[in-house]
Structure formats: structure tokens, C-alpha cells
Amino acid sequence: MAYLLILPAMLIFLVFTIGPTIFTFVVSTFKWNWLNPDQNKFVGLANYQMLVDGSQDPPFAATLLTSGYFVGAMVVGGTAISLGLAMLLRQARRINVAARTAVFLAHVTPLVATSIVWVWIFNPRFGLANLVMSWVGIPNIDWLGNSRFAMPAVIIYSLWHEIGFTTVIFLGGLTTISTELSEAARLDGCNAWQEFWNVTFPQLRPVAIFVIVVSSVASLQAFTQFFMMTGGGPGFDTATLGFQLYQQAFVFRKTGYAAALAVILFSITVALSILQLRTTRSLGRTV
Amino acid sequence: MGRLLQPGAAIAVGLIFLVPILWMLITSVASDADVFTFPPRLWPAWDFSNYAKAWGKSPWLTYFGNTVLIAGSVVLLVLITSLLAGFAFALMRFRGKGVLFLLVMSAMMVPQTVLLIPNFIMAQKLGWYDTYLIQIVPWGASVFGIFLLRQFFLTLPKELFEAAEMDGAGPLRMLFSVAAPLAAPSLVLVALNSFMGSWNAFVWPYIMTKSDAVRPIEVGLQAFYGTEGTDWTGLCAAVSFTTLPIIVLFLFLQKYFVTGVYGTQGSVRG
Numbered sequence: 158m159a160y161l162l163i164l165p166a167m168l169i170f171l172v173f174t175i176g177p178t179i180f181t182f183v184v185s186t187f188k189w190n191w192l193n194p195d196q197n198k199f200v201g202l203a204n205y206q207m208l209v210d211g212s213q214d215p216p217f218a219a220t221l222l223t224s225g226y227f228v229g230a231m232v233v234g235g236t237a238i239s240l241g242l243a244m245l246l247r248q249a250r251r252i253n254v255a256a257r258t259a260v261f262l263a264h265v266t267p268l269v270a271t272s273i274v275w276v277w278i279f280n281p282r283f284g285l286a287n288l289v290m291s292w293v294g295i296p297n298i299d300w301l302g303n304s305r306f307a308m309p310a311v312i313i314y315s316l317w318h319e320i321g322f323t324t325v326i327f328l329g330g331l332t333t334i335s336t337e338l339s340e341a342a343r344l345d346g347c348n349a350w351q352e353f354w355n356v357t358f359p360q361l362r363p364v365a366i367f368v369i370v371v372s373s374v375a376s377l378q379a380f381t382q383f384f385m386m387t388g389g390g391p392g393f394d395t396a397t398l399g400f401q402l403y404q405q406a407f408v409f410r411k412t413g414y415a416a417a418l419a420v421i422l423f424s425i426t427v428a429l430s431i432l433q434l435r436t437t438r439s440l441g442r443t444v
Numbered sequence: 445m446g447r448l449l450q451p452g453a454a455i456a457v458g459l460i461f462l463v464p465i466l467w468m469l470i471t472s473v474a475s476d477a478d479v480f481t482f483p484p485r486l487w488p489a490w491d492f493s494n495y496a497k498a499w500g501k502s503p504w505l506t507y508f509g510n511t512v513l514i515a516g517s518v519v520l521l522v523l524i525t526s527l528l529a530g531f532a533f534a535l536m537r538f539r540g541k542g543v544l545f546l547l548v549m550s551a552m553m554v555p556q557t558v559l560l561i562p563n564f565i566m567a568q569k570l571g572w573y574d575t576y577l578i579q580i581v582p583w584g585a586s587v588f589g590i591f592l593l594r595q596f597f598l599t600l601p602k603e604l605f606e607a608a609e610m611d612g613a614g615p616l617r618m619l620f621s622v623a624a625p626l627a628a629p630s631l632v633l634v635a636l637n638s639f640m641g642s643w644n645a646f647v648w649p650y651i652m653t654k655s656d657a658v659r660p661i662e663v664g665l666q667a668f669y670g671t672e673g674t675d676w677t678g679l680c681a682a683v684s685f686t687t688l689p690i691i692v693l694f695l696f697l698q699k700y701f702v703t704g705v706y707g708t709q710g711s712v713r714g
Contacts, residue, residue: 158615162532163544166525166585173582174551177562184561245453252451256458258698263461265694265701267644269662270687273669274468277676285467288483297482317464325705378555381646385666399557406561407651419558430553 181419189412204417213414215393215401220418223308224377224397230312231319231376236368239320240361243327244353257328264321272385275314276301279386286310304394307387311395315382319375323368330364331357363436370433374426398422465691471680479676494681501672502682503656507664514579514649514660515642521584522638523631529585530593531619535605545594552587560651567652578652579660583642589634596630597623633704636697643690661686 185204190196208217215223242260246253263271278285279300287297300310334357342352358365380399383389389396389404396404402422406415470488471479472495478485532538533545563582564573572578600623608618624631646662653659659667665686672678694701 159532159536159538159541162528162536162615162619166529166548166590167544169525169581169585170548170551173563174554174559175547177559177566178554180562180565181558184565242457245450245457250451250454252454252458256454256461258695259458259461261698261701262465262691262694265640265690266465266687267646267662267665267690269644269646269666269669270683271464271468273665273679273683274464277471277680278464278467280676283480283482283484283676285463285484291483317461321461322705325702329706374555378557380557384647385669399555402557403560403647403651407564412561416561419561422555423558426555426558427553 178423181416181423184413185416185420187413187416189416191410191412200413204413207414208417208421213405213411215396217418219393220396220398220401223393223395224399226308227312227315227379227395227397228373228376230308231315231379232369232372234312234316235319235323235372235376236365238316239323239368240327240365242320242324243331244357246324246328247331257324260324261321263317264319266318268318268381269385271318272314272382275310275317276386279310301387302391304391307391307395311382311386314386315376315379318382319372323372326368326371327361327364330361334360366436367433370429374429377422377425468680468683468687471676472684474677474680476677491677494677495685498668498672498675498678498681499685501678502664502668504661504664504682504685506656507659507661510576510658511643511660511662514576515639517576517580518583518642519635519638521580522586522589523635525585526589526593526634527619527624527627527631529590531597531615531623533590534594534597535623536615548587548590556648560647564651572652574653574655574658576658579645579649579658582648583638586634586638588637592630592634593627596627600626632700636700637704640690 186199186201188198188200188203190198207213211218246257246260281287281297281299281302284300286300290296290298298306300306338356338360339352342356347355377397378399379397380403383395383397383400384403387395389400393401398418399422402415402418405411405418470486473488473490473492474485474494475489475491478489529548533541533548559582563578567573567578604622605618608622613621642660644662645660646666649660649663650666653663656664656667665682668682669679672682
């Protein structure tokens with residue numbers, strides 16, 4: 158009876174998630190023919206060889222570097238800003254609750270829709286971003302078309318979109334920690350900065366680790382904003398791992414090579430998830 | 445001074461995050477002449493004809509209908525599969541339960557982008573390419589949903605089910621007449637989570653379909669952007685009328701959205 162109850166869910170996971178994941182490993186050892194599957198050729202580790210020797214355009218190392226840039230900025234920037242916002246909006250006053258709503262609202266908007274709005278904001282000639290720049294005396298920037306500014310522009314949009322989620326997580330973490338310790342520290346003469354780093358932050362560490370892992374996994378897989386805003390360009394300057402996977406498979410039709418990229422992406426994600434489970438478990442034991 | 449600083453900063457933060465959405469609305473009612481000036485005109489011209497213009501250029505009703513049909517079906521499937529599996533994993537004994545539950549949880553670790561290639565190949569083999577089915581069935585089970593309902597069912601007192609069992613109720617009767625009604629708040633969370641996932645879905649339907657007849661709203665919006673790339677008033681109008689339903693939904697169900705965030709946290713923590 159129990160097996161019957163779990164059958165529908167298990168069937169869906171097996172057919173559309175677990176099976177395909179294994180199949181990806183298989184595809185990654187083939188030179189896959191897009192049009193005629195009969196001509197698929199087993200090539201062993203040749204696709205992985207192409208990752209290492211950098212013979213593809215863009216070279217895999219460059220893709221990793223681009224991903225590292227994006228993931229690093231999203232994790233460091235996202236964690237720091239959302240922690241700061243959570244501290245700022247900690248008290249449940251009416252103004253703070255309204256501000257939280259505004260911050261979280263950005264997160265629920267569809268990526269396709271608000272990417273378009275931000276392409277307009279970053280418009281090189283008539284955009285709002287350049288208006289802001291002109292206030293501080295900086296001449297017009299071709300945000301999305303310039304290899305120096307394209308990635309920062311996508312990062313700014315992505316931070317705007319993701320920070321609501323992580324801020325809410327930090328706010329939840331803050332409600333579970335004691336204010337008595339903070340008050341005691343204040344009475345003992347700590348200033349706000351010392352109190353935060355020595356009393357509040359240590360209690361928030363598990364939450365911070367969760368936020369760091371979740372945002373690294375999410376930004377590693379990010380696709381839609383790159384597709385909408387830069388198409389991976391200029392050149393391959395914003396072609397991160399998530400975007401390359403799509404581009405190699407569905408634009409350049411190098412399915413086997415793209416599957417090897419997918420295997421890499423999958424492995425990094427699994428490693429991060431296991432790390433996450435380990436840290437929260439060991440923290441759970443000490444608390 | 446310090447007293448004014450905090451509320452001032454909170455207002456500033458709120459406004460900064462709202463600016464892109466306000467700018468979208470302002471541009472959507474701007475006149476075409478206003479849009480192509482620098483510095484941009486910040487005050488709206490209240491020219492609502494952009495909406496009619498954008499609405500006439502794409503089969504928006506078809507896109508909306510498809511999204512509602514797909515999201516509705518996904519939600520229904522997810523509710524059923526999560527209730528059944530969550531109940532079994534929480535309250536029934538069977539061999540291999542631990543391993544099977546681990547298998548379910550591990551499905552969450554697989555990134556969607558990784559699944560694109562194999563599922564695309566499979567969809568073509570099955571004849572599911574360019575159909576509603578490929579947009580619905582693969583998302584019909586949710587790790588989040590199973591986890592959340594299992595957690596909820598674990599909190600229910602055993603006596604509840606013992607009483608029902610004495611009355612001769614089988615597991616299915618127990619699930620649907622005793623446990624499911626109590627789980628309503630969790631079910632709302634699960635439904636909302638899947639609904640938002642379906643509404644915002646882009647890369648999956650973009651790859652798995654090609655015709656407007658089955659494509660959902662965000663893919664339609666992307667196509668509109670592809671053809672009307674410089675008509676910023678029309679584009680902002682289209683972005684507005686496709687996004688406002690989500691914004692309204694969020695403002696009404698904000699509490700559930702926020703609780704959902706903590707739900708994901710719980711499910712990831714396993």
C-alpha cells in the first residue's frame with residue numbers, strides 16, 4: 158500500500174530527474190549527432206579532454222573564470238547587503254515592514270519580465286542608469302555592450318532580484334536569537350559594531366552559511382538574465398557555466414561537450430549541497 | 445539624529461528597490477517622443493495607448509491561457525503526489541523507506557539546466573516536444589512539497605489515526621478525511637510554490653516548445669521582446685500587464701510567500 162502512495166512521485170522523479178541525470182553522464186561520453194542519433198559515436202573521455210585542453214571556444218577555463226566572477230560577486234555582495242538590510246529592518250515597525258515588502262517584491266517578479274526593464278534602465282543613450290551616472294559627472298556608459306561593464310550590470314540586476322530572498326532568511330534568523338545577550342553586551346560598554354560582530358553574528362552563522370550555499374548554487378545555475386540581457390556577450394564575456402551549457406547544447410549543437418559541462422555543474426552543486434548538509438548537521442549537534 | 449536615521453534609511457532602501465518597477469510603469473504610459481530624450485523625462489505622460497498597441501501585437505490571451513492551464517495542472521499534480529508520498533513517508537512503515545526518501549531528497553540537488561539536454565532528447569523520442577505534457581508532467585512531483593507535508597504529518601498526534609483505524613478507516617480514507625484537511629496551510633504553501641515556479645518558468649518551456657499555441661506567458665514575452673526590441677513604451681506596457689497579476693497575488697498572499705522561504709530552508713536542511 159505504501160509503495161502505491163509513493164509511486165506517482167517516484168515515477169516522475171525517476172523518469173524526469175534521476176534517469177536523465179544518469180543519461181547526461183552517458184551523453185557526455187559520446188559525440189552526439191543532433192539530427193541523426195544513429196550516428197552517435199562513443200568517444201570515451203574526449204569531451205572532458207576538450208574541457209581540460211581548452212580547445213573549445215570559449216575555453217572551459219574562461220567559462221569557469223566568468224562563472225567565478227559572477228558567483229563570487231553574488232555571494233559576497235548578496236550576503237553582505239542582505240545581512241545589512243536585515244539588521245536595518247529588524248524591528249517590526251510599519252516603515253520597516255513596508256520596506257521589506259518592497260525588497261521582497263523584486264524577488265517575486267519573473268526574471269524575463271524584469272530583465273527587459275533593466276535592459277531599458279541600462280540603455281546606453283536614454284537609460285536611467287546613465288542619468289544617475291550623469292549626476293556624479295560620469296559620461297554615458299554602454300553598460301551591456303561593453304566588456305568591462307556588462308557583467309557588473311547583470312550583477313546589479315541579479316542582486317536587485319535575489320536580495321529579497323536572502324534578506325527574509327536573515328530576518329527569520331534574527332527572530333530566533335536572543336536580544337538579552339546583545340543588551341548585556343551594550344551594558345558592558347560594547348559599541349554597536351563590536352556587539353554585532355561578537356554577539357549577534359556568531360549566533361547567525363548557521364543562517365549565513367545557508368545563505369552562502371544557496372546563493373552559490375543559484376548563481377552557478379543562473380541563465381535567464383544572461384539570456385535576456387547580454388546573450389553571454391559581448392563576445393563570451395558574460396557566458397557563465399549555466400549559460401554556456403545552453404549555448405553549447407542548443408545553439409552550437411555540441412551536445413556531448415555540453416553534457417560534459419552539465420556533469421561538471423552537477424558535481425559542483427552536489428558538493429555544495431553535501432557541504433551544506435554537513436555544516437548544518439554539525440551545528441545542529443552543538444546547539 | 446540617530447532616531448531619524450533608521451526610518452530614513454528604511455524608506456530609502458524601499459524606494460531604491462521600487463524604482464525599477466516604477467520606471468517600468470512610468471515608461472509604459474510615456475509618449476514615444478519622451479522616451480528618446482536624455483536626460484529621460486521622469487514624470488509620466490499618462491499615454492495609455494501603449495497598452496492597446498502592445499496587446500494587439502501578440503497572442504497574449506493564448507499565452508495567458510497556456511500559463512494558467514500549465515500552472516493549474518502542475519499545482520494539482522503536485523498537491524496529489526505530495527499528499528500521497530508525504531503521508532506514506534511520515535506515517536507508514538515499509539521496507540526501503542529510508543533509502544527511497546533519500547532518493548527523493550537527492551532529486552532536489554539536480555540543477556534544472558542539467559536536465560535540459562536529456563529531457564529534450566527524451567521529449568523528442570516520446571513525441572512530447574512542443575506539447576503541454578512536457579511542460580506539466582516533469583514538474584508534477586515536488587521535493588519541497590513531499591518534504592513539507594511529511595514534516596507536517598509527523599507532528600500530528602498518533603491517537604488521531606488510531607481512532608480512525610478503530611472506525612475501520614483504511615490509509616486512503618485516513619489521508620483524505622483526517623490528515624489532508626488539517627494540512628491545508630501546508631498545501632497552500634506547496635501550491636503557491638509550484639504556481640510561481642510554473643508562471644516564472646522560462647528556459648524549460650523555451651527549449652521544449654516552439655509554437656505559440658502551447659507556449660506560456662514568459663516565453664511569449666521574450667518573443668515579443670525579440671521582435672519589438674526598441675519599442676520601449678510598448679515593451680514596458682507588455683511587461684506591466686504580464687507582471688501585474690503576480691505583483692497583485694504577492695501583495696495579497698505576502699505572508700505565505702514569506703513562510704514559503706522558510707519552508708525551502710527547512711527542506712534544504714533535510
